[in-house]
Amino acid sequence: xxxAVIETIDLRKRFGRVEALRGLNLNVPAGSICGFLGRNxxxxxxxxxxxxxxxxxxGGEGRVLGWPIDDPRASVEIRRRTGFVSEEKGxxxxxxxxxxxxxxxPFFPAWNRALEDRYRRLFELxxxxxxxxxxxxxxxxxxxxxxxxxGAELLILDEPTDGLDPAxxxxxxxxxxxxxxxGVTVFVASHRLAEIEQIADCxxxxxxxxxxxxxxxxxxxxxxxxxxxxxxxxxxxVTVTLAGMVEVRHEGRAVSVxxxxxxxxxxxxxxxxxxxxxxxxxxxxKEIFLENVKRP
Amino acid sequence: xxxxxxxxxxxxxxLAIWLPVFxxxxxxxxxxxxxxxxxxxxxxxxxxxxLVAGPGxxxxxxxxxxxxxxxGTLPFLLAALxxxxxxxxxxxxSALGSVSFSLSLPASRRRQFSVRAALLLLELLATALWTTLxxxxxxxLLGHPAPWSVALVQALLTALxxxxxxxxxFLLAALxxxWAKPLALGLGLFLGGSLLVNLMASFTEVGQRLGRFxxxxxxxxxxxxxxxxxxxxxxxxxxxxxxxxALTLILLELAxxxxxxxxx
Numbered sequence: 001x002x003x004a005v006i007e008t009i010d011l012r013k014r015f016g017r018v019e020a021l022r023g024l025n026l027n028v029p030a031g032s033i034c035g036f037l038g039r040n041x042x043x044x045x046x047x048x049x050x051x052x053x054x055x056x057x058x059g060g061e062g063r064v065l066g067w068p069i070d071d072p073r074a075s076v077e078i079r080r081r082t083g084f085v086s087e088e089k090g091x092x093x094x095x096x097x098x099x100x101x102x103x104x105x106p107f108f109p110a111w112n113r114a115l116e117d118r119y120r121r122l123f124e125l126x127x128x129x130x131x132x133x134x135x136x137x138x139x140x141x142x143x144x145x146x147x148x149x150x151g152a153e154l155l156i157l158d159e160p161t162d163g164l165d166p167a168x169x170x171x172x173x174x175x176x177x178x179x180x181x182x183g184v185t186v187f188v189a190s191h192r193l194a195e196i197e198q199i200a201d202c203x204x205x206x207x208x209x210x211x212x213x214x215x216x217x218x219x220x221x222x223x224x225x226x227x228x229x230x231x232x233x234x235x236x237x238v239t240v241t242l243a244g245m246v247e248v249r250h251e252g253r254a255v256s257v258x259x260x261x262x263x264x265x266x267x268x269x270x271x272x273x274x275x276x277x278x279x280x281x282x283x284x285x286k287e288i289f290l291e292n293v294k295r296p
Numbered sequence: 297x298x299x300x301x302x303x304x305x306x307x308x309x310x311l312a313i314w315l316p317v318f319x320x321x322x323x324x325x326x327x328x329x330x331x332x333x334x335x336x337x338x339x340x341x342x343x344x345x346x347l348v349a350g351p352g353x354x355x356x357x358x359x360x361x362x363x364x365x366x367x368g369t370l371p372f373l374l375a376a377l378x379x380x381x382x383x384x385x386x387x388x389x390s391a392l393g394s395v396s397f398s399l400s401l402p403a404s405r406r407r408q409f410s411v412r413a414a415l416l417l418l419e420l421l422a423t424a425l426w427t428t429l430x431x432x433x434x435x436x437l438l439g440h441p442a443p444w445s446v447a448l449v450q451a452l453l454t455a456l457x458x459x460x461x462x463x464x465x466f467l468l469a470a471l472x473x474x475w476a477k478p479l480a481l482g483l484g485l486f487l488g489g490s491l492l493v494n495l496m497a498s499f500t501e502v503g504q505r506l507g508r509f510x511x512x513x514x515x516x517x518x519x520x521x522x523x524x525x526x527x528x529x530x531x532x533x534x535x536x537x538x539x540x541x542a543l544t545l546i547l548l549e550l551a552x553x554x555x556x557x558x559x560x
Contacts, residue, residue: 052399090392094304095304
């Protein structure tokens with residue numbers, strides 16, 4: 001298996017006049033849980049569909065598990081080794097839960113019966129109930145079972161916890177962590193940043209059709225800081241621009257500086273403004289996300 | 297498992313057609329057993345005939361019974377079946393939200409489409425054969441020796457004609473990514489065209505010629521697709537059969553290619 005399970009170079013996709021992806025350079029390391037973040041309509045689902053051959057790229061190239069994404073035969077091989085949960089969690093409404101599992105199982109030679117039984121029990125799925133009679137949460141759980149039990153090398157999940165109650169949510173997150181511990185790569189798109197922070201090893205932020213941030217969570221935690229400067233009187237205008245500074249906010253007697261690197265060096269540089277106190281505060285993923293997806 | 301899934305998807309609709317047809321035949325057979333004259337179409341009546349009592353010329357009765365069956369009833373039944381069974385597959389799943397699941401399976405679009413089309417064609421053929429068997433049985437009970445093997449071959453030929461229409465439906469649905477729009481468009485064109493031609497025919501010589509041409513074209517298409525000459529004349533219509541098979545395959549291949557190129 002290559003180092004990068006998913007790799008795209010300058011991937012492009014246009015829908016009519018709308019350019020959904022404008023040169024996507026995506027890299028997902030093998031064995032990681034990688035959070036894929038972006039605003040609504042940013043192209044996350046389109047990216048996942050491109051990776052699985054549901055949508056054809058207009059330019060660039062991509063590989064999943066070493067197979068090219070734009071070759072129909074290779075795409076079948078990719079899907080044989082990949083578990084996918086779409087945002088809609090759409091399944092065949094006329095089948096029962098049992099029939100759905102029986103239908104899906106033979107497609108995947110590596111199907112794991114032990115995992116199937118485990119998640120049947122854990123998710124408490126009623127075998128004889130028709131899918132159209134399932135609640136949204138139950139459908140989501142069934143979709144996850146069908147993805148997790150495939151014995152896949154890669155899981156591509158689009159909002160997998162959408163519609164789940166907190167207990168089920170936690171079960172799913174633990175299932176993803178367990179899968180990753182077995183060597184499965186998990187590529188998950190989610191708006192629930194707290195969950196991504198909880199389980200992910202790395203994040204990729206998509207904005208304006210491109211990846212604007214690609215880093216491990218450890219790197220983000222280490223590099224991103226908010227420098228809080230407090231002044232005796234009104235805060236001076238901090239107009240200096242230093243490498244690593246992302247955003248400066250003036251708030252009465254305080255100046256707050258978001259930095260993406262060199263936090264201590266920047267804090268030292270800012271002492272020229274003679275603050276009475278200087279603090280380096282950790283920054284959460286939400287703030288990093290919001291900063292990176294600001295409209296131009 | 298694709299066969300299994302498509303069977304589960306269509307079996308309800310299939311049985312919804314089969315059951316009343318079977319019951320209709322059962323009732324007709326029961327009535328025929330009770331009164332042989334009751335269901336004999338009027339002698340000399342063209343395709344279809346009226347349900348009147350009284351036997352007439354036996355050769356004419358036999359011809360009219362099978363003209364009723366092959367000339368209109370069976371084609372109509374199979375066309376209705378095709379219309380009811382056809383909606384589904386990736387086109388419908390696209391609207392219902394399950395297409396992403398189907399396309400995430402390690403089965404090419406060609407394979408998924410082909411299995412569905414093949415199953416529908418088999419269901420069409422099975423319907424043609426068993427209903428024709430019952431029709432032959434009913435004919436026997438009416439005292440008209442039925443040419444069983446000939447009837448079955450004719451049923452196959454009728455099914456081939458409907459297969460062409462079904463394949464055209466598949467292609468249009470693939471092009472529109474919708475089942476309702478092609479049907480609505482087809483009906484609209486047919487009704488609008490008929491209205492226009494009829495209006496023109498009332499006022500202009502050109503309109504009258506168009507009208508006659510249109511009717512002739514429709515009749516020719518109908519007779520090409522639902523060619524019952526084998527039953528009547530006994531000569532197997534090789535050209536017709538091969539043409540239907542070729543048309544069906546070409547239309548299906550075009551539909552598959554459209555499906556393969558579509559973004560979902």
